[in-house]
Amino acid sequence: MKTSKTQLLTARLFFIHIFLFTFFPFNVSSATPNSQAAKALLTWKASLSPSSSLKSWSPNNIKNLCTSWAGISCLNQTYVSKINLTNANLTGTLNQLDFTSFPRLTTLNLDGNSLNGSIPARIGSLSRLTFLDLSNNHFQNSIPPEIGNLKIIKHIDLYNNNLKNKMPNQIANLQNIEFLDLGGNHLEAPDWSKFQSFPMLTHLDFDPNEIHLSSNNFSSRIPSQLGQCTSLTYLALAGNSLSGPLPLSLSNLTNLSELGLSENSLSGDIESIFLLKWTKLISLQLQNNNFTGIIPSEIGLLKKLNFLLLNNNRLLGFIPKEIGSLRSLSSLDLSENQLSGKIPSTIGNLKNLSILQLFSNDLTGNIPSEIGDLASLKILSLDSNRLSGKLPDSISKLRNLTTLMVSANNLQGTIPQDLGKNRPPLASVGFTNNSFSGPLPSELCSGFALEYFTANNNNFSGPLPGCLKNCSGLIRLRLEGNRFTGNISKTIGSHYPKLKFLALSHNQFTGKLTPGWSLYENLTDLRLDHNEISGVIPAELGNLRKLRVLDLSSNELTGQVPDELGNLNELFNLDLSNNQLNGEIPNKIIGQLARLQYLDLSRNKFTGNVLGKTKSGLLSLNLSHNNLSGSIPSGIGDLTSLQYLLDISYNKLSGAIPSSLGNLTYLETLNVSHNHLSGQIPNALSRMVGLTTIDFSYNNLSGPIPKGPVFSGAPANAFEKNAGLCGDAHGLPHCKG
Known part of the structure; x- marks a missing residue:
């Protein structure tokens, strides 16, 4: 009986087994962790824009998930442990990624893609995650508070996204965190009072964010709690809105190697206690703040420093x-402070220094010759101080120098004639606004790397160095305000494809302008005024289509203005004054220059009529001291943009002053003196409310002057030598009746 019952039970179980496998087939592989992870990854892939980086992710290749799927690593071929898809050209969101399918995930690295949307709260389910990098994407909105569930995480990098709002207080739960970078976002700080110390933290970067702490007890100050993170080696809070002094608790961070607090509003002194404790510092960046006081002598204890940037403070x-x-030290920047006294000669000990910037201070005395011992120096900027004496000869020894700036000091004497002899790759040289004299060194530009050279407003003399012709990389050349000599077209090279700004004004250059000047196709400013240049204006200057300023004034130019200047569509300032140019006023040319704002053709021999309507919005017009004749056209009232000056004095103009002149309501200075104008000064001119200076003298004007303060308050010589003007003004009789 017992046997038959056992047989019956066995038969029933067998039947049930067959039934289940027949009608409910069970796919063993679908229950494996890998298959669940693969399904989650394929679902996420389908939500993204197509990317060749994920080509290996295929439903036909699930069995090789751990070995051939791009960016996927597994633990014992069973669980996905790492997803590493840096710079994989991924576009989309994380919304369709099921984080619960990765229970053993330790690394999630999606750095350098175009992922957007919010960081899902479900990311907090990755309880074994130790490394999270979502940097350099476009994630938005808040950091989810669930990130605080990642209790064993060591590395979080959310740098360079569009995250905003407060950092969640739950970050304080991450007691194993070693690296935390939330920089390059728009985050506000959490309530630091809720934060404990981070005993393992070595790298903290909030640079830059918009950290505002005004809603709690720290009033936008650096929280003193940071001083409890004694393992910190890297701290970056640059580019925030932090203010107040450095909390003394930061002196506890004795392991710091890099400290970046630049671009804030921090203030107070740099206390000696910090420098006594931060002896492991490699980089100290406190620039662009409001720090005051002195630089403590204890700065000399930071023997490991490579970067010391204290510029733009007080x-x-x-x-x-x-x-x-x-x-x-490789980089020292103390510029834009209020430092005084001499540059210490001990600076010559810094043999590894490549950047030395001390500009915009109040430094005095000589430039120490020991600077020539800085064999690695590339950038030397000492401009805008009160340094005196000569430029030391030792500077000529700096073979690696690319930038030499000593402008705006009280330096004098000649430039060392050996400067450039060692062919340094000088790209930027500034001697401006000193009292240097003598010739420029003949080999100054022998390295042929020169891009920016400014030596204006000195007493330099003689010819320009011949090597200047071969500096084809020149972008800006300013030599005005000296006594340089030589033929203007032979001194300057003809092949400067990058040249944008050329100023040789107020020198003693001679010769003629040749067609070769048209080769500077990128030139925007050409200033050759106050020289001894002769000949005609070459028509080829009309090829300089990017030219915005053309100043050829105070030379010995003759002939007519070439029609081709009408091609200079970008021109807004044209000054040809004080030459011997003749012919009619080039109305046609001027009419084409739609951007022209300043026009000075004074002190020439132009004939014809006064300029009428133009396309341009002229602000200043000077046609004085020419041979213009005829009447003032009524169309001059259409130049309603005129604001600073209208000067048509010292010509041969006759007839009445048109009442349309009253339309120039913004004009400040009007001069029609020394002509043959007759009739009354129109009452319409009283509408010119902007006038501050007028001159109607030496004409044949008569009758009452217009009402208004500029007329009644004008000096007597503004109306002298006319036929019969009267009115309420100095030197004029009262009008009868």
């Missing part, structure tokens, strides 16, 4: 001589 006092102890 630091006072001397540069400490102890700075010469920083022998590892």
Whole structure:
């Protein structure tokens, strides 16, 4: 009986087994962790824009998920442990990625893609995650508070997204965090009072964000709690809205190697206690703040420093001589402060220094010759101080120098004639606004790397160095305000494809302008005024289509203005004054220059009529001291944009002053003196409310002058030598009746 019952039970179980497998087939592989992960990845892939980086992700290749799917690594061929898809050209969101399908995931790296939308709250389910990098994407909105569930995470990088709002307080739960970078977003700080110390944290970067702490007890200050993160080696809070002094608790961060607090509104002194404790610093960047006080002598204790950037603060006092102890320093920037005294000679000890910037201070004394010992120096910027004496000969030894800026000082004497002899790759040289004299060094530009050269407003003399002709990379050349000599067209090279700004004004250059000047196709400013240039204006100048300023005034130019100047569509300032140009006023040319705002043709021999209507919005027009004749056209009232000057004095104009002149309501200075004008000054001119200076003298005008303060308050000589003017003004009789 017992046997038969056992047989019956066995038969029933067998039947049930057959039934289940027949009608409910069970796919064993679908229950594996890999198949679940593959399904989740394929679903996410389908939501993204097509990318060749995910070509290997195929439903036909699920069994090879761990070995051939791009960016996927597994633990024991069973669980997906790493997803690494940096710079994979992914576009889309994380909304369709099922994080619960990755229970053993330790690494999620999606750096450098175009992912957007919110960071899903479900990311907090990745309980084994130790590395999260979503940097350099377009993620938006808030950091989900669920990120605080990642209890064992060590590395979080959300740099360079569009995240905003407060950082969640739950970040304080991440007690194993070593690297935290939330920089390059628009985040506001959390309530730091809720934060504990991060005992493992070595890298903290909020640079830059918009950290505002005004809603809690720290009033936009650096929280003192950061001083509890004693393992920190990297701290970056640059580019925020932090203010107030550095909390003394930061002196506890004795392991710091890099500290970046630039681009804030931090203030107060740089306390010595910090420098005593931060002896492991490699980089100290406090630039662009409001720090005050002196640079402590303890700065010399930071023997490992490579970068010391304290520029653009309000630091006072001397540069400490102890700075010469920083022998590892490669970049020193103390510019834009209020430092005074001499540059310490100990600066010559900094043999590894490649950048030295001390500009815009109040430094005095000589430039120390020891600067010539800085064999690695590439950038030397000492401009805008009160340095005196000569430029030391030792500067000629700097073979790697690319930038030499000493403008706006009290330097004098000649430039060392060996400067450039060692062919340094000088690209930027500034001698402007000093009292240098003598010739420029003949080999100054022998490295042929020169791009920016400014030596204006000195007492230099003699010819320009011949090597200047071969500096084809020149972009800006300013030599005005000296006593340079030579033929203008032979001194300057003809092949400067990058040249944008050329100013040789107020020198003693001679010769003629040749057609070769048309080769500077990128030139925007050409200033050759106040020289001894002769001949005609070459028609080829009309090829300089990017020209915005053309100043050839105060030379010895003759002939007519070439029609081709009408091709200079970008021109807004044209000054041909004080030459011997003749012919009629080039109305046709001027009418084509739609952007012209300043026009000066004074002190020439032009004939014809006064300029009428133009396409341009002229602000200033000077046609004085010519041989213009006829009447003032009524169309002059159409130049309603005129604001600064209308001067048609010292011509041969006759007839009445047109009442349309009253339309120039913004004009400040009007001069029609020394002509043959007759009749009354129109009452319409009283509408010219902008007038501050007038001159109607030496004409044949008569009758009452217009009402208004500019007329009644004008000096007597503004109306002298006329036929019969009267009115309420100095030197005029009262009108009868």
